[in-house]
């Protein structure tokens with residue numbers, strides 16, 4: 001709407017001024033000259049009219065789409081690419097297929113590929129752990145079904161750009177947080193080995209692999225049963241320290257745990273108006289503050305000294321870049337929360353040394369977010385924007 005106003009008004013004013021000036025300058029010529037001038041004037045008028053008529057015809061053909069473009073698609077691209085944050089309602093949140101033009105425009109400004117980079121995707125929940133849903137506590141629009149869909153679309157998107165991608169789960173089964181962490185550490189050992197920078201002797205490597213496989217085999221939701229293995233407790237023991245030190249050097253690897261948000265009124269279970277993506281990360285300070293609080297310590301688990309050495313600045317850069325890139329492409333997913341990029345002590349990012357995030361891809365309780373998360377085309381655009389964000393992060397740290 002705001003693009004409609006200015007053109008015709010400016011045009012009319014300039015045209016009137018020119019006509020008046022030309023007329024006043026042609027006073028009192030001789031008769032012969034007058035006839036000649038009339039002929040010249042008529043000829044010029046004919047030329048000008050012809051040019052105007054031809055221009056008008058070409059413009060009309062252009063507006064009606066004869067040349068393969070039309071005003072409708074231009075407006076759609078403009079709306080979805082630049083100003084659709086001003087729109088609201090479910091229908092407008094479904095990102096139309098026409099946005100491919102805008103998508104390509106964004107992509108071409110980014111690095112051309114992700115060759116040599118690794119991404120570990122962790123689709124949240126699964127099995128008996130249904131996460132969140134809409135309506136509240138229902139079996140519709142469930143978090144684990146959508147997080148695996150996002151991972152399944154994001155994986156080929158990243159692979160098509162040259163990245164090597166790993167998933168911590170591919171089925172709708174239950175996998176504990178520590179199963180996912182053990183899987184991630186094992187993947188990192190494989191990557192380090194592939195790159196020739198595994199810092200362990202063969203015996204130490206085997207010892208760590210055995211301990212991590214044990215954690216996977218327990219796959220328990222009950223922390224006290226031993227499902228955490230050497231990752232139990234606060235601070236970092238020798239095993240986890242060795243893995244952290246190895247992972248700090250894997251600067252071409254990023255981790256992403258994929259989740260959805262929901263917010264319901266505690267009494268009515270009706271949705272609260274929160275929406276948009278949230279991108280969370282850990283820092284040494286945040287972890288140490290969290291773990292230093294006795295309320296957050298697991299009974300019977302080791303309490304160790306505070307640990308420092310996480311890639312704090314890269315974690316923030318990764319998360320802020322993801323937020324900025326995704327919301328630039330999909331303004332509907334701009335958060336209405338005060339701070340959408342923030343530290344949070346999720347175990348799944350706290351217990352690795354990788355640059356990582358737990359990314360909430362929107363509120364399933366909010367109709368605009370839900371329209372995007374439950375539409376295949378929009379989900380594909382969301383995954384493409386997420387891959388753009390990962391590319392942009394690697395571009396910035398190169």
Ligand SMILES: [Zn+2]
Nearest residue numbers: 124131259260
């Ligand atoms: Zn979740």
